[in-house]
Amino acid sequence: MVNDLCLEMLCNPSTHNKLIVDSNGIEEFLVDSSTGERFAIKEGIPSFISSEDIDGTNYDSTKFYNSFAPFYELGQKAYYAFLGGEEKARNDYLQFINVKEGDKVLEVSVGTGANIRFLPRNAEYYGLDISLGQLKQCEKNNKKYNLGLKLFWGNGEMLPFPDDSFDVVYHIGGINFFNDKKRAIGEMVRVAKSGSKILIADETEKVAKFFEKIPYFRGPFKNRKEAITAPVDLLPPNVKDIKVTEIRNGTLYCLEFTKI
Ligand SMILES: C[S@@+](CC[C@H](N)C(=O)[O-])C[C@H]1O[C@@H](n2cnc3c(N)ncnc32)[C@H](O)[C@@H]1O
Incomplete structure (x- = not known):
């Protein structure tokens, strides 16, 4: 069964048409009945992208996270040990x-779903990622910590959710190297309800300058075409209360705003 998801929360990311569940007797899939387009459900995770569709910087980052996924949490915990522990470090931005x-x-x-563990349990959580490796680790955490998280494989630049669906939308740590940041931000705003808070946080130029010197992590940082800044200039017109805060000694920007 489709990881207990509510079909009314899903749509075809290209057409925004509603989806129905269908089956060929062996497996279930989601179908856009207007266009006939089908979306596989892999191990309970609805899949709105295939590996062949991933190109540009999205390809580089997916390749990196697929290989790094088994070590991601360990790496984060080691880093967060220097910042006063994981809960405190994640609350640096979750406070927004x-x-x-x-x-x-x-x-x-x-x-890997690490932020969800530090948010209130009495809400409904949805998570999307472009890296199947990360999603597989996330599914393990979902079970281990009983997060009740609904997971989707897709591209943040084309969300498989209808307009005005979420009370809170946030993104941490990947947008600097998305193929199309403006489109991704437009999508976050589209799926948020009017009056909803949206948070986008990622590393600053200060961090990029540090990582471009370290061989394993160098790739995306070294190839950046311009200095990293909070993407305020890419916000659509239907947002208000825009605020940028730099935290952790200027290493992470937090861009918060509200959908009008
Ligand atoms: C640094 S990790 C952050 C994970 C999580 N938000 C956290 O705070 O622990 C960045 C994530 O962005 C994902 N990502 C990169 N490009 C993406 C895209 N175009 N669409 C969706 N996710 C993407 C990566 O696969 C990776 O899991």
Whole structure:
């Protein structure tokens, strides 16, 4: 069964048409009945992208995260040990969102689901990522910590959710190297309800300058075409209360705003 998801929360990411569940007797899949387009369900995870569709910097980052996924949490924990522990370090940015009881919350680029553990349990969580390796680790955490997280394989630049679906939308740590940041931000705003808070956080230029010297991590940082800044200039017109805060000694920007 489709990881207990509500079909009303899903759509074809290209047409935004509603989807229905169909089966060929062996496996279930999702279908856009207007266009006939089918989306596989892999190990309970609805899949809105295939490996062949991933190109550009999305390809580089997916390749990196697929290979790094088994070590991702260990690496993060080691890093966070220097920042006063994981809970404190994640709350450095999670403090900018306010999850209330019953909220529908979307994390774009959910990774291994590590942020969800530090958010209130009485909300409904949805996570999408482009790396299947990260999603597989996330599914393990989902079971281990009983997160009730609904997972989707897809590209943050084309979300498989209808307009005005979520009370909170946030993204941490990947957007600097998305193929099309403007499109991804437009998508986060599209799927948020009017009045919803949106948070986008990622590393600053200061971190890029550090990582471009380290061989294993160098790739995306070395190839950046311009200095990293919070993508305020890419916001669509239907947002207000825009605020940028740099935290952790200027290493992470947090861009917060509200959908009008
Ligand atoms: C640094 S990790 C952050 C994971 C999680 N948000 C966290 O805070 O632990 C960045 C994530 O962005 C994902 N990502 C990169 N490009 C993406 C894209 N175009 N669409 C969706 N996710 C993407 C990667 O696969 C990776 O899991």
